[in-house]
Amino acid sequence: MSFQKFINSLKLRTKFMLPISVLVISSVFAISSYLIKSQNENMRTDLEDKGIMMLKIVSTSAESGVLFESEYELNELLERVTQFNDITYAAIFRPDNSLLAEAGIWDDSNIESISPFIDEDIIDEKNIDSLVIGKNGKEFLKMSHDITTLINTLNREILGIRAGNDIKNQSQVVETIGKLIIVISLENLNKSIYESKKTAIVITLIVLLLTIIMIAFFIDLVISPIKQLVSVAEKVKMGDLSQKADLNQSDEIGHLADTFDNMVESLRETRDEIEEYNRNLEQKIIERTLELEEVQVQLIQSEKLSAIGQLAAGVAHELNNPLGGILGYSQFALEKMKKSSENASEPIDHSKFIRYLTDIETQARRCKTIVQNLLRFSRSSKSTDFRRVDMNAVVEDTCTFVEHQLYMNQIELELILSDKLPQIQGDAGQLQQVFTNLIINAMHASPQESVIKIATRFSQSVGEFAGAIEIIVSDKGSGISTENIKKIFEPFFTTKQVGKGTGLGLSVSYGIIKEHGGEIRVDSTVDEGSTFTVILPVQNIVESPINQVSTENQ
Amino acid sequence: MLKSVKNEQMKKNILIIDNSEIIRNLLTDYLDDLGYGIEMAVNGQEGIEMALSRDYDLVFCDIHMPKKNGYQVYCEVTEKKPQLPFIMTDSLPDDLADKAVDKGAFACLAKPFSLDQIEEVLRDIFKRD
Numbered sequence A: 001m002s003f004q005k006f007i008n009s010l011k012l013r014t015k016f017m018l019p020i021s022v023l024v025i026s027s028v029f030a031i032s033s034y035l036i037k038s039q040n041e042n043m044r045t046d047l048e049d050k051g052i053m054m055l056k057i058v059s060t061s062a063e064s065g066v067l068f069e070s071e072y073e074l075n076e077l078l079e080r081v082t083q084f085n086d087i088t089y090a091a092i093f094r095p096d097n098s099l100l101a102e103a104g105i106w107d108d109s110n111i112e113s114i115s116p117f118i119d120e121d122i123i124d125e126k127n128i129d130s131l132v133i134g135k136n137g138k139e140f141l142k143m144s145h146d147i148t149t150l151i152n153t154l155n156r157e158i159l160g161i162r163a164g165n166d167i168k169n170q171s172q173v174v175e176t177i178g179k180l181i182i183v184i185s186l187e188n189l190n191k192s193i194y195e196s197k198k199t200a201i202v203i204t205l206i207v208l209l210l211t212i213i214m215i216a217f218f219i220d221l222v223i224s225p226i227k228q229l230v231s232v233a234e235k236v237k238m239g240d241l242s243q244k245a246d247l248n249q250s251d252e253i254g255h256l257a258d259t260f261d262n263m264v265e266s267l268r269e270t271r272d273e274i275e276e277y278n279r280n281l282e283q284k285i286i287e288r289t290l291e292l293e294e295v296q297v298q299l300i301q302s303e304k305l306s307a308i309g310q311l312a313a314g315v316a317h318e319l320n321n322p323l324g325g326i327l328g329y330s331q332f333a334l335e336k337m338k339k340s341s342e343n344a345s346e347p348i349d350h351s352k353f354i355r356y357l358t359d360i361e362t363q364a365r366r367c368k369t370i371v372q373n374l375l376r377f378s379r380s381s382k383s384t385d386f387r388r389v390d391m392n393a394v395v396e397d398t399c400t401f402v403e404h405q406l407y408m409n410q411i412e413l414e415l416i417l418s419d420k421l422p423q424i425q426g427d428a429g430q431l432q433q434v435f436t437n438l439i440i441n442a443m444h445a446s447p448q449e450s451v452i453k454i455a456t457r458f459s460q461s462v463g464e465f466a467g468a469i470e471i472i473v474s475d476k477g478s479g480i481s482t483e484n485i486k487k488i489f490e491p492f493f494t495t496k497q498v499g500k501g502t503g504l505g506l507s508v509s510y511g512i513i514k515e516h517g518g519e520i521r522v523d524s525t526v527d528e529g530s531t532f533t534v535i536l537p538v539q540n541i542v543e544s545p546i547n548q549v550s551t552e553n554q
Numbered sequence B: 001m002l003k004s005v006k007n008e009q010m011k012k013n014i015l016i017i018d019n020s021e022i023i024r025n026l027l028t029d030y031l032d033d034l035g036y037g038i039e040m041a042v043n044g045q046e047g048i049e050m051a052l053s054r055d056y057d058l059v060f061c062d063i064h065m066p067k068k069n070g071y072q073v074y075c076e077v078t079e080k081k082p083q084l085p086f087i088m089t090d091s092l093p094d095d096l097a098d099k100a101v102d103k104g105a106f107a108c109l110a111k112p113f114s115l116d117q118i119e120e121v122l123r124d125i126f127k128r129d
């Protein structure tokens, strides 16, 4: 398993190189060691044959010398023997193991150790005595051969003949008269074997080197197209589909590259198609979004108009009172003026006239405010118009619209406005739309004679907001079921009959409040009532007292 | 003629029930100038209490008011004092005003009304006496 892993982790080059190198080394090693071994054996046999020949010749030649104990002649002979290559030492012993003659150097020249008659048992038929390891580790081959002579048992022979024995039966006795010993140095042999070994190693190395170079070259031939393929694939991965491998090879890798190129090609086509499609889609989305925005604006507007429709009566009511005041007081003042100009006995009471005219002016202003308010509310605005807004004023303005409607339904409105509200950035018209809807919703849900409370307050922190204004609209009405409460912010969700509800109020309100960075929370219990809390963050608290803001209409 | 009303008749008392301050003021100024005694209530409930606790010759009553609307006031008061004449005032054409008139309210004046209209109605009412 881990071996498998190891193999897998190797590079292709190493994967090839490793087994081939092992193969090359082991085969060269096997061949050369076989060759060296047989060379060794051949040379050794040669040497031994030479030695045997030498032994035979010399022992024959030495016969007479030994017989006559001619040391001089023997020394001469042995001297000549040692001049042969590899023969380092030659000696002749008498049968009693005493040295008769010797030549050459036997560095381990303990004569006893090579005494031929001491360890007869190890002499084989080839007369190879033994392998001797010399003092300095050199190897020697010790060989021996008997020196024999034919002895005619002369006396007995003669006697035999004379005794009438057949001459043929006369026996000749081979008598060993000495032993020839030669010591052959194996140094040259070993040296040449050592040389062979060295050569074998060098050859092995050269072959190995050549193999590696060859493999490297061939592997490169195999690898470089793969590398190219990989780098192209890498670029393709990064999204550059214009890349091509273009190997122009007809082997498997070439085929792979062609397939790859085809794949990239079709990928590119597909991508282009998708991009084209996406572009169209984007265009369509933009168009649809624009259309939707248009519809959204229309929806907001229609929800607004629906609210205005419901509130028109209230607005008229609000207008008719000051108008009545204006009409009445101007008539009254006019009549008085006429009378006093006709009749000097009725002088003009200036202080009264000032009061009438002041009232007329005040009421005219109130009409103006109401009309402006209505216009601001009903104006269709595509973009929000953010200005400093005093939320108390927004709430109060809204109340002027709905008051009448509430009176009609005998519902009381209770305002608890905080006088510590900072101003916020907002679109007063849109915010008014939100509260109009919240109040109308509360009104629709409330039974007669109940109270709708509207409170404003500033909190240092509400939920995620650090500094926010809360406007709380709560009613004691029907409440909203848990099933419906999830849906009330959905466009067109309404539980009201046609004409009374569009189902857009809360969804539009939600959008408006979101745009102000705030949120709307609902808390409702069926049959107990609902509380809608609008939270508007105070982004940059505008330091200005509320009183400064005009609230002419009250 | 105004003087004659003042002099010839004992002073008539009128109750004005309206939540609109400007209307109350206007009616007060005008009717006071004509020589009537004026009292005011600012909502329906208060109006009922006053109408029932004191004697008035006429009630001006608005229809749209918090805490009991004008129709309720009319019904509750005339139940106890069926003879008391009511002039309803209304800023919108409304079922409630019609109902009150159907039930016997003397007239209904649509706001904004002119002083001539009031004068005319007053004349009609007090002519009967």
Ligand SMILES: Nc1ncnc2c1ncn2[C@@H]1O[C@H](COP(=O)(O)OP(=O)(O)O)[C@@H](O)[C@H]1O
Binding pocket: A437, A441, A442, A445, A475, A477, A478, A479, A480, A484, A488, A489, A493, A494, A495, A496, A500, A501, A502, A503, A504, A505, A506, A507, A530
């Ligand atoms: N204060 C409330 N009390 C009870 N139900 C409410 C209240 N406010 C909203 N709802 C419910 O939420 C629904 C959706 O409200 P909205 O979006 O304003 O549409 P609409 O008022 O036109 O029906 C209403 O139909 C009503 O069922």
Ligand SMILES: [Mg+2]
Binding pocket: A437, A440, A441, A501, A503, A504, A505, A506
């Ligand atoms: Mg609504």
